[in-house]
Amino acid sequence: MLLRQRLGNSGHISILSLHYQSRYQISDNNMNNYKRNILITGGAGFIGSHVVRLFVKKYPEYHIINLDKLTYAGNLANLSDIEQAPNYSFVKADIADLDDMRCIIRDNNIDGIIHLAAESHVDRSIRDPFTFARTNVMGTLALLQAAREYWESLPEKFEGKLFYHISTDEVYGALELTAPQGIESPFSTKASSEHHHAYGEEFFVESTPYNPHSPYSASKASSDHFVRAYHDTYGMPTLVTNCSNNYGPYQFPEKLIPLFINNIRHRKPLPVYGKGENVRDWLFVEDHARAIDLIFHKGKVADTYNIGGFNEWKNIDIIKVLIRTVDRLLGNPEGYSDSLITYVTDRAGHDLRYAIDSRKLQKELGWEPSLQFEEGIERTVKWYLDNQPWVDRITSGDYQKYYEEMYANR
Ligand code: NAD
Ligand code: DAU
Numbered sequence: 001m002l003l004r005q006r007l008g009n010s011g012h013i014s015i016l017s018l019h020y021q022s023r024y025q026i027s028d029n030n031m032n033n034y035k036r037n038i039l040i041t042g043g044a045g046f047i048g049s050h051v052v053r054l055f056v057k058k059y060p061e062y063h064i065i066n067l068d069k070l071t072y073a074g075n076l077a078n079l080s081d082i083e084q085a086p087n088y089s090f091v092k093a094d095i096a097d098l099d100d101m102r103c104i105i106r107d108n109n110i111d112g113i114i115h116l117a118a119e120s121h122v123d124r125s126i127r128d129p130f131t132f133a134r135t136n137v138m139g140t141l142a143l144l145q146a147a148r149e150y151w152e153s154l155p156e157k158f159e160g161k162l163f164y165h166i167s168t169d170e171v172y173g174a175l176e177l178t179a180p181q182g183i184e185s186p187f188s189t190k191a192s193s194e195h196h197h198a199y200g201e202e203f204f205v206e207s208t209p210y211n212p213h214s215p216y217s218a219s220k221a222s223s224d225h226f227v228r229a230y231h232d233t234y235g236m237p238t239l240v241t242n243c244s245n246n247y248g249p250y251q252f253p254e255k256l257i258p259l260f261i262n263n264i265r266h267r268k269p270l271p272v273y274g275k276g277e278n279v280r281d282w283l284f285v286e287d288h289a290r291a292i293d294l295i296f297h298k299g300k301v302a303d304t305y306n307i308g309g310f311n312e313w314k315n316i317d318i319i320k321v322l323i324r325t326v327d328r329l330l331g332n333p334e335g336y337s338d339s340l341i342t343y344v345t346d347r348a349g350h351d352l353r354y355a356i357d358s359r360k361l362q363k364e365l366g367w368e369p370s371l372q373f374e375e376g377i378e379r380t381v382k383w384y385l386d387n388q389p390w391v392d393r394i395t396s397g398d399y400q401k402y403y404e405e406m407y408a409n410r
Contacts, residue, residue, distance in 0.1 A: 034061060034062055034063040034087065035061040035062060036059075036061075036062045036063070036111055036112055037062070037063045037065065037108055037109050037110050037111055037112075038055065038062050038063065038064055038065065038110070038111070038112040038113070038114065039065050039067055039104065039105065039108070039110045039112070039113045039114070040052050040055065040064060040065070040066050040067070040113075040114045040116065041067045041068070041095055041113070041114070041115045041116055041117035041143065042067075042068055042074070042115070042116035042117030042118060043066030043067070043068055043079070043090075043116070044066065044068040044070055044074035044075055044076050044078060044079065044090075045068070045073050045074050045075075045078075045116065045117070045120070045252075046073070046078075046120075046246065046248075046250050046251040046252060046285065047116055047166070047246055047285055047288060047289070048066070048068070048116040048117070049075075049078035049079050049250050050248070050250070050285050050286055050288070050289040051114060051116065051289045051292050051293075052064060052066050052079060052082070052088070053079065053081070053082055053289075054286075054289045054290070054293055055293070056082045056085050056087060056088045057082065057085075058293070059087070060086075060087050061087075062087060063087050063089070063108075064087060064088050064089070065089045065090075065091060065104075065108055065110070066079070066088070066089070066090045066091070067090075067091050067093055067095070067104060067117070068090070068091075068092065068093075068117060069092065069093065069094045069095070069117070070092055071119075072252075072398060072399075072402075073119075073120065073121075073252050075250075075252075075394065076090065077390060077393070078250045091104060094139070095115075095117050095135065095139035095140070095142060095143050096134055096135060096138045096139040096142055097142065098142040098145060098146060101142050101143050101145075101146035101147075102146045102149065102150070104146075105146050105147055105150045106146075106150045110147070110150070111160055111161050111162075112161065112162045112164070112296065113143065113147055113162070113163045113164065114164045114166065114292060114296060115140065115143060115163065115164065115165045115166060116166045117135070117139065118135060118136050118139075118220070118223075119131055119132045119135045119136060119216070119219075120216070121216070121252075121254050121255065122170075122214045122216045122217075122347065123254070123347065123406060124216075124254075125214055125215040125216035125219070126214065126215060126347070126348055126349075127405075127406075129215035129219075132215050132216055132219040133215075133219050133222075135219075136216075136219035136220055136222070136223050137219050137222045137223055137226070140165065140223035140226055140227065141223075141226050143163075144163065144226060144227065144230045144236070147161075147163055147236070148230060148234055148236050151236070152234075158235060158236060158237050161236075161237055162237050162238070162239065162296065162301070163227065163230070163236060163237065163238045163239070164238070164239045164240075164241075164292070164295070164296050164299075165223065165224065165227040165238065165239065165240045165241075166241060166243070166292065167220050167223070167224050167240055167241065167242045167243070168217065168220050168242055168243060169204050169242050169243060169244045169281070169306065169308070169354050169356050170212060170213075170214065170216065170217035170220065170351065170354065171210050171211075171212050171217055171220050171221040171224060171242060172204040172208045172209075172210060172211060172212075172242070172354075173210070173211030173212060173213060173217075173351065174211075174213065174351035174352045174353060174354070175200050175202050175203070175204070175352070175353040175354065175355055176200050176202065176352070176353065177199050177200055177277065177279060177352050177353045178199075178200040178201060178202075179197075179198065179199050179200055179201070180199065180277070182197035182198065182199055183197055183198055183199075183201075184197060184198070185197050185198045185310065185312075186198070187310045187357075187359070197312070198312055198355060199279045199312055199314070199353055199355070200353055200355065202355075203355045203356060203357035204242070204306060204308075204354070204355065204356050204357060205306065205357045205360075206242075206304045206305065206306055206360060210224075210225075213349045213351055214349055214351075217351075224240050224242075227240055228240065228302075231301075231302045237301045237302070238301070238302060239295065239296075239299050239300075239301060239302070239303060239304075239305075240304045241291070241292070241295055241299075241304065241305045241306070241307050242304065242305075242306050242307070242356075243283065243288055243291075243306075243307040243308070243356075244280070244281035244282065244283050244307065244308040244309055244354055244355075244356045245280045245281060245282050245283065245309075245354070246282075246283055246284070246285045246288050247282050247283070247284065247285065247376065247377070247380055248284050248285035248286060248376065248379075248380050248383075249285070249379075249380065249383040249384075249387070250285075250390075251285070252394065253391060253394060253395055253399075254399075254402070254406075256280075256315065256318075257318075257322065257377075257380065258384060258391075260319060260322050261322060261326055261380075261381055261384045261385070262384065262391055262395065263340065264322065264323055264326040264327070264337050264340060265326060265330070265384075265385065265388075267337070267340065268340070269340055269342040270319060270323075270340045270341050270342060271342055271344040271407055271410060272315060272316060272319060272341060272342065272343050272344065273315070273344060273345070273346045273347045273350060274343070274345075274346035274347070274350060275316070275343070276314065276315045276316030276319065276343070277314055277315070277316065277352075278314070278315050278350060278351070278352055278353065279312050279313065279314050279315075279352065279353040279354065279355065280312070280313060280315070280318075280354055281308050281309050281310075281311055281312050281313075281354050281355050281356050282309045282311050282313060282318070282373060282376075283307065283308060283309035283311065283369060284309075284369065284370075284371045284373075284376035284379075284380075286370075286371075287309075287369045287370055287371060288307060290367070290370070291305075291307045291361065291367050294365050294366075294367050295361075295365065295367075298365055299365070300364075305358070305360060305361045305364075305365075306356045306357060306358045306360065306361065307356065307358050307361060307367075308355070308356025308357070308358040309356070309369055309373070310356075310358070310368070310369065311369070311373050312353075312355050313373075316341075319341065320338075321377060322377070322381065323337045323338060323340070323341075325377060325378060325381045326381055326385070329381060329382060329385055330385070344407070344410040345410050
């Protein structure tokens, strides 16, 4: 159900209250009928759309309001299957607009916020750090401030409220790659597969000091600090989680996995940064959404949880898996697309290895990945091949320009 963005009837109201008049109030839903009114920011993006879908379907007693600016990365088609649900509304707004955030939170009596809206692509942050500071830092601050003002104005104040901030493992910096051949992983989980090793002895834990390198991770680190500061200074109930690399359906094809699936399909070069030795820890996006649900409901306020896949891969190895899988599903002979691999200039400040230790979440709340990587990647490749119109729509127009700028002469 789309939100009506209507201007309030300003006949008898003061200038001050005009500010809060129901420009963003959801007219079709009687807010009092719902047990909770939850604002999910960035719900038209990759991870956000999976979180919105999960909450809308699982909690008909909650009203889910998806707030998104619909940047290049936001796409309402990601939610076409649930957009008519009675407990779902969408509002187009910019989190950095403090006045709008005040209106939306107040007029819709929001009691829980799951904050995913962000600029999320490292390569873009290298080109345009200011946009990242504006959205990720100032946007998060505006949202925090608007929530604080509203919740403090209520008789019950912060009771029953939660500001849950979704962050990244990149804030911790980079780990050493001390075992290039791979060593036995210290973790035993359902995520284990034949390929289950670690590329170093160290892992990111919740107490690992922040050491961001890219403008993206610096902006996320800054926003994490603001969230914690709002708890420590004002007593606002907050929570932060730091997750590893997600993969799955609806990811914008600027990120490694969807970009490479699309390029293999169209027989375009596969631009591997540096030597392809960098290591990432991959988690299927629906498992991240499940973790967010669990932590939103059962997580300890003011705490931090790391969320990871227990699933480290060197880029070049994952690229080979993608090539094999796409070729097999398209009926191409084995090795058909190997020659597309093209080594290009490395990403500036490229973090060598990310590896998350998410045993705290496993131990305290019983979460672990439900899918083995082999199954997750098969489902993912199939999804992109079966949903070519979705990919085509996204990769037309501006995307071509972006691709040219980012990869030409690299
Ligand atoms: P995404 O780029 O796919 O989606 C971001 C969404 O935020 C888009 O819908 C976009 O329109 C919206 N948005 C951007 N600026 C906005 C603004 N000013 N106001 C309102 N909406 C705005 O990102 P994603 O990969 O789904 O990541 C979601 C969150 O999870 C981010 O905070 C990211 O830092 C974090 N995260 C991502 C990963 C990953 O692997 N993708 C891993 C860990 C954490
Ligand atoms: O770790 C969590 C982070 O994972 C999230 O916070 C970010 O929002 C998300 O974008 C992701 O960041 P990465 O930089 O790790 O993801 P990306 O898909 O851009 O790149 C994955 C790896 O692949 C990285 O080592 C760079 C490399 N790469 C990427 C692209 C786009 C290439 O070799 N070639 C490419 O064309």
